[in-house]
Amino acid sequence: MRLDQPKRRRPALSHARSLVLICGLMCVAPSALAQFGLSGASVAYDLSDTVLVDEADSTVRAALDRIKAYVNEQQWDEAVEGLRQCQSTHGAKLIKIDEQPWIPALKGRWITVADYCNLRIASLPPAGLELYRNRVDPAASKLYQRGIADRDPQPLRTIVAEMFASRFGDRALNALAEMSLERGDANAARGYWESISRDLKSNVGGPLWAASNLPSAAWLAYPDSGLNLDTIRARLVWVSILQGDIPRATAELASFKRQHPDAVGRLAGVEGNLADTLSALLAAAAKWPAAAPAKGWATFAGNDARNRSNDAKIEVGHAAWEKPIELRHTYQSSIINSGGGSRVAESVTRLMSYFPVATEKLLIFNDEQRVYAFDLATGLPAWPVKKATDLYRPGQIYKTTDATDAPIAVLNAYGVPRFAPTVSGQRLYARLGTPITSRTMESMALGKPGELVCLDLAQNGKLLWQRPESGNQLRQAKDAWFDQRWSFEGAPLADDRSVYVVMRYSDVRPQVHVAALDAATGEPRWRRRIAAAETPTRGVFEEVTSTMLSRDHDMLYLSTNLGAVAAITTSGQIKWVTHYARSSHDDDRIHFYRDLTPCVIGNGLIYVAPSDNRGIFALDALTGQIVWYSSYATDTVHLLGVAEGKLVATGNKVWIFDARNGKALFQFPDSPESEGWGRGLLAGGHVYWPTHTHIRRFDLKRMAADDLIDLEHRGYDSASGGNLLTAGGRLIVATPERIFSFSPQAGKSPGDTRELTRSNSALPPPLTAPR
Numbered sequence: 001m002r003l004d005q006p007k008r009r010r011p012a013l014s015h016a017r018s019l020v021l022i023c024g025l026m027c028v029a030p031s032a033l034a035q036f037g038l039s040g041a042s043v044a045y046d047l048s049d050t051v052l053v054d055e056a057d058s059t060v061r062a063a064l065d066r067i068k069a070y071v072n073e074q075q076w077d078e079a080v081e082g083l084r085q086c087q088s089t090h091g092a093k094l095i096k097i098d099e100q101p102w103i104p105a106l107k108g109r110w111i112t113v114a115d116y117c118n119l120r121i122a123s124l125p126p127a128g129l130e131l132y133r134n135r136v137d138p139a140a141s142k143l144y145q146r147g148i149a150d151r152d153p154q155p156l157r158t159i160v161a162e163m164f165a166s167r168f169g170d171r172a173l174n175a176l177a178e179m180s181l182e183r184g185d186a187n188a189a190r191g192y193w194e195s196i197s198r199d200l201k202s203n204v205g206g207p208l209w210a211a212s213n214l215p216s217a218a219w220l221a222y223p224d225s226g227l228n229l230d231t232i233r234a235r236l237v238w239v240s241i242l243q244g245d246i247p248r249a250t251a252e253l254a255s256f257k258r259q260h261p262d263a264v265g266r267l268a269g270v271e272g273n274l275a276d277t278l279s280a281l282l283a284a285a286a287k288w289p290a291a292a293p294a295k296g297w298a299t300f301a302g303n304d305a306r307n308r309s310n311d312a313k314i315e316v317g318h319a320a321w322e323k324p325i326e327l328r329h330t331y332q333s334s335i336i337n338s339g340g341g342s343r344v345a346e347s348v349t350r351l352m353s354y355f356p357v358a359t360e361k362l363l364i365f366n367d368e369q370r371v372y373a374f375d376l377a378t379g380l381p382a383w384p385v386k387k388a389t390d391l392y393r394p395g396q397i398y399k400t401t402d403a404t405d406a407p408i409a410v411l412n413a414y415g416v417p418r419f420a421p422t423v424s425g426q427r428l429y430a431r432l433g434t435p436i437t438s439r440t441m442e443s444m445a446l447g448k449p450g451e452l453v454c455l456d457l458a459q460n461g462k463l464l465w466q467r468p469e470s471g472n473q474l475r476q477a478k479d480a481w482f483d484q485r486w487s488f489e490g491a492p493l494a495d496d497r498s499v500y501v502v503m504r505y506s507d508v509r510p511q512v513h514v515a516a517l518d519a520a521t522g523e524p525r526w527r528r529r530i531a532a533a534e535t536p537t538r539g540v541f542e543e544v545t546s547t548m549l550s551r552d553h554d555m556l557y558l559s560t561n562l563g564a565v566a567a568i569t570t571s572g573q574i575k576w577v578t579h580y581a582r583s584s585h586d587d588d589r590i591h592f593y594r595d596l597t598p599c600v601i602g603n604g605l606i607y608v609a610p611s612d613n614r615g616i617f618a619l620d621a622l623t624g625q626i627v628w629y630s631s632y633a634t635d636t637v638h639l640l641g642v643a644e645g646k647l648v649a650t651g652n653k654v655w656i657f658d659a660r661n662g663k664a665l666f667q668f669p670d671s672p673e674s675e676g677w678g679r680g681l682l683a684g685g686h687v688y689w690p691t692h693t694h695i696r697r698f699d700l701k702r703m704a705a706d707d708l709i710d711l712e713h714r715g716y717d718s719a720s721g722g723n724l725l726t727a728g729g730r731l732i733v734a735t736p737e738r739i740f741s742f743s744p745q746a747g748k749s750p751g752d753t754r755e756l757t758r759s760n761s762a763l764p765p766p767l768t769a770p771r
Contacts, residue, residue, distance in 0.1 A: 047582040047612055049107060051563040052509065052532040054574075056093040056113055060086060064095075067120070076128040080121070080135065087117040087162065094577060105615055105629045107563075107579040115220055115575075118164040122223045129223065133167050140166035147172070153179050160195075170196050170225035174232070181239070185553040187604050190239045191622040193232050196225050200232060219623040230263040234274040238267060241278075241285045245603045247645050248660065249285075253278050296359040297725045297732075299422040300491045301641065302681070304551035305601040309643035313684025316695070316731050317744035319715025321379025324738050325354060325367075326393060343416075344593045344637045344651045345676040350736040352678045355420035355491075355596075358727035359457065363741075365734070366419050366430045369403040370396050371453070373461060376728050379741060383460040397461030398453065400432050414537045415544030418596055424494035426458040427519065431501075437487040438535070438543035439506045449487045452501060454522060465522035481524050490548035490598075493556075494519055498570065500556055502547045503527065508539045512547060512560045514568050526572035533562035533582075536592065548598035550606075552621070557599040561611045565599065567624060576624035582612045591634050593651075596679070602642035602659060609639050609649065616649060618662060628662030643682045644700040650676050654689050654698060666703055668696075677721035678735070690721030690733070716740055 063086055070079035091114030098109060111119075121132055140163045147155035156179075159172040177192035194200045198221040233256055240249035256263075256275060263274045270277045293311045294303065302308025346352040356365035362382050364373045372395040373382035381395040391403055417435035421428055433450030454464040468482035485506045492501040498516040505511040515527040537543055550557045555575070556568045563582045567575040583591070594611040601607075605627060606619040616636060617629040635651035642648075646665065647657040652675045654668045680689040686706060687698040695709040711719040711733070722735035731742040 046584055047536065047563075048534045049563060049579075049582050050533065051107075051579055053094050053110055053564070053577055054092075054529050055110065056090055056095045060090045060093060060113060061095075064116075071120075071124065071128065074125075074127070076124075076131045079124070079128060080132045083117045083121055084135075087114050091117070092573070094574065096579075105581050105613065105617065106626045107581055109579065109624050110577040111624075112574060114161065119220050122165045122220065124165075129165060132165060136163045136166045137168065139163065140168040140172075144168040144172055144175075148175060151179070160192075164220065165223060170222045170227055173222065174227060177235070180553075181242075183553075186239050186243050187552055187601075187621055188554070190236060190604055193236055193239075194622065195220060196222050196227060196232060197229055199229060200236065219620075219625065228265070230260045230274070231265045231267075233260065234263065234265065234267055234278060237278050238281065240603075241281055243603045244285070245645070246282070246285065248603070249282055253282060295728070296423065297357050297727045298424065299357060299493065300355050300420040300548060300596070300598070301600075302725065304493050306548075306550045306598045306639070307600045307602050307641040309641045309682035311681075311683035311726055313686055314688060314726055314731055315729075315744040316709055316714070316742050318742065318746045319719075320377075320730065320741040320743040320746035322716060322738055322740045323374060323379055323395070325365075325734075325736070344590060344635055345678060346736075351416055352723055352734075352736060353417050353419055354734045354736075354739070355418065355679070355723050356725060356732060356734050356739065357421050357423050358725065358732070359423055360728065362457065363727070363732065363739070364421055364423065364428060365739070366421050366432060368417070368419075368432060368435060369400050371398040371421065371428070371430050371432070371455065371461065373397045373457075376730065376741075398430075398455055398463060400451065413542045413544050414535075415546075415595060417544055418490070418546040420491035420546075420548075422491045422494060423457070424519070425496065426456060427464070427494065428455040428457055428461070429453070429492045429494055429499055430455070431488050431490070431492070435544045436542045437489050437504045437545045438510045438537075439484075440539060440542060441506075441508070443542060449482060449484060452488045452492065452499075452517075452522070454499070454519075464520070467517065467522045481527070490546045493549050493551050495570075498525055500549055500551065500570065502549060502558065504545065504547070507532065509534055510543070510562070512558070512562055514549065514556060514558060514566075514572075516570070516572060528568060528572045528574060530558060530566045530568070530574070531560050531562050531564040531577065533560075533564070535562070546595055548596075550599040550601050552601045555621070557601060557606050557621070559597065559599050559608050559610050561594075563612060565606070565608050565610070565619060565624070567606075567621070578619055578624040578626065580610070580613055580617070580626075583614065591636070593637050596637065597639050600639045600641055600647070602647075605659070607639055607642070607647055607659075609636050616647075616657070616662075618647075618659075630657060630662045630664060632657075632664045633667075638679045640680055640687065641682050644685055646700055648682060648687050648700075650680055650687075650689055652676060654687060654696075656687075656700070656703070668698070668705065678733075679723045681724045681726065683726060688724055690724055692720055695721065695724070711740075714742060715746075 063082060067079050067082040070082060091112060093113045094110035095113050095116050096108050096110050140159050143155040143159050153176055156172040156176050159168055173192045173196050177189040180188035180192060237249055237252045237256055240252055261275055264272060265274050267274055267277050268281060291310050354365050356363055358376055361376055362373050363376045370393060374395045375382055385392060391399060413436060421430040431450055431452055451466050451468060453466045456462045456464050487504050489502040489504055492499050497519055499519050500516050503513045503515045505513060509532040511532040512530045513527050514530055516525040518525055535543060547561060554570050556570060558566045564577050564579055566577045591614045592611050594609055597609040599606045599608055604621050606621050608619065609616045614634045615629050615631045616633055618627040620627055633649050633655040635653060636649040636655060637651045640648040640650060642659045645659050647659040649655040656666045657664055676689060677692045678690040680687060685700050687700060689696045693712055696705060697707040697709060699706045719740050720735055722733040725732045733740040
């Protein structure tokens with residue numbers, strides 16, 4: 001099924017009949033709900049592996065089959081022209097290429113028809129490749145000369161996208177790699193250099209990382225580069241050093257010394273033996289100071305890569321200030337996937353829904369109706385109120401047009417609400433309104449979509465734009481982009497030019513799209529369909545989802561929780577979609593609580609913990625190829641990030657994996673007595689893991705428990721664990737009812753030497769290997 005042809009709507013029910021249906025569903029017996037996988041925690045969800053994407057139709061596949069016949073018959077003219085025609089006419093469509101049978105979790109990958117045609121052209125025998133190059137080289141030559149002369153990457157990207165196997169393809173890749181490294185995009189540089197030859201793919205991460213183990217169509221590489229591969233291998237080691245991936249750089253350097261001990265060239269401004277130069281650079285890198293963290297906490301998980309880990313070790317200190325969160329919702333009695341009242345790292349009656357952000361001076365959070373801003377240092381409202389009203393709340397800087405004192409009730413909705421704004425420069429972006437993102441066909445006309453707002457922090461939170469616009473404008477043609485079948489999800493990401501956000505289209509199989517809006521005006525730029533698939537509700541109940549994007553420079557990554565992970569450029573082009581197996585009747589249902597696990601980006605890998613698969617896995621950022629898969633840690637509901645070469649996942653336990661090969665190194669605790677309570681963070685080579693009454697701190701280098709930080713004796717009698725963030729030298733804890741601020745400078749007299757952390761002797765036994 002093509003996603004640009006949505007299923008025909010079923011006839012709308014009358015309002016009265018809809019109410020009868022809703023009331024009836026509220027009274028459905030557990031045995032009936034079990035048919036939909038929606039009763040207690042003992043019911044396993046069994047989801048279809050069918051995932052719908054914007055796939056090439058039978059006409060395109062037939063044309064590609066004819067081209068394959070032309071190649072077999074050595075009809076090079078027909079083969080080359082057929083591939084160029086498919087590339088130009090159907091290049092944006094997707095085609096499924098490979099599976100990895102040794103990893104049952106992987107069902108295959110889609111790449112664009114354009115890239116597929118490049119793969120086929122690059123694999124042509126010499127006679128076919130010669131004919132192709134004779135036809136495209138004149139255009140490629142002009143583009144290459146313009147790109148080099150102007151230091152403009154766009155003409156070079158055109159060569160790579162449309163004339164990859166031309167005689168200028170490898171030179172364009174090399175130039176793009178150099179330009180990417182100059183602007184600090186090491187992952188892109190690695191991807192360009194590795195595409196120059198299949199011999200350049202590193203195998204230091206384990207058996208699945210080795211290029212020799214990947215299927216022949218796994219990734220696109222130039223067929224016969226004449227560039228000096230020794231020099232490029234040296235640059236790939238340099239990339240690993242720049243990324244701070246010392247274990248990888250060490251392994252790559254050892255391999256380089258064995259293969260090219262006498263290679264010479266210029267690297268990092270030094271002329272001479274490349275192995276000696278790299279050895280000196282690696283030794284110096286160990287002494288480099290850590291990169292300075294951002295002064296605020298811009299979005300969920302701290303940064304666009306969802307992988308903030310470079311903060312200094314946190315000194316918790318004492319109570320600085322606290323603020324209540326006024327609950328505006330009544331979901332506690334209506335969450336179908338509550339598992340009988342227990343959830344991972346939260347309770348169904350005390351949802352950890354709030355994920356504040358911070359600038360250098362402000363702490364900001366939102367609920368369904370309002371956005372709040374407080375002074376980070378004092379906890380006072382960020383700006384004075386010019387005119388108090390009955391609906392005003394302390395610290396409020398924005399409210400929706402239909403804000404009310406009455407709690408918002410959502411009945412029979414699958415999922416839980418999450419509130420996570422984003423700051424970019426002086427602009428704040430927040431998703432407000434109803435948390436429902438997928439509606440049933442019967443309830444479509446009864447509700448309205450949520451809204452995305454942009455506020456100007458330089459003007460006391462002034463509203464710059466909202467989408468969709470309020471009132472009757474929603475029904476105007478210009479806002480059809482935001483009609484009732486569309487909704488925004490999760491925290492957006494933003495730069496100076498665009499806001500990137502996930503949007504969901506309500507259907508029997510909900511569709512997930514990625515969209516870009518103009519950052520200054522909110523006007524739509526582009527929207528791209530990613531995938532559609534069955535969800536646990538089977539279209540019977542409304543859903544609340546919070547799918548989020550992750551970003552690395554010009555690439556966006558999305559874990560859809562619909563059987564697919566995708567890479568999209570910031571200009572809206574899909575690069576690949578990886579299809580994984582979905583939950584089966586044998587799975588433990590606990591992984592369905594992963595509604596806040598966006599992709600984590602780290603050193604060329606994408607780490608994924610989807611809600612519809614029990615595992616955690618890593619994908620190659622360039623190709624979408626799976627690198628490793630682990631079935632441990634089904635209780636994971638948060639991927640905290642990568643530090644010290646380790647991936648940290650938390651839920652009821654702390655799980656630590658080797659980030660390169662997925663080996664489960666340690667877990668804590670062995671017993672469920674100290675369950676997690678909220679989302680932790682990484683800082684100073686440590687894991688900060690909140691529980692009900694403490695924050696446990698783990699040293700990632702020593703793989704040992706370090707401190708047990710007591711929260712109840714720091715000036716707050718009611719302090720507990722919660723969602724953590726750090727900004728301005730402060731630790732912020734967001735609980736279901738309050739936000740607490742701790743500071744090393746607060747509440748402590750000069751002579752106060754009270755010890756507020758317990759020594760290791762008072763801690764439980766050290767981390768133990770998984771059983």
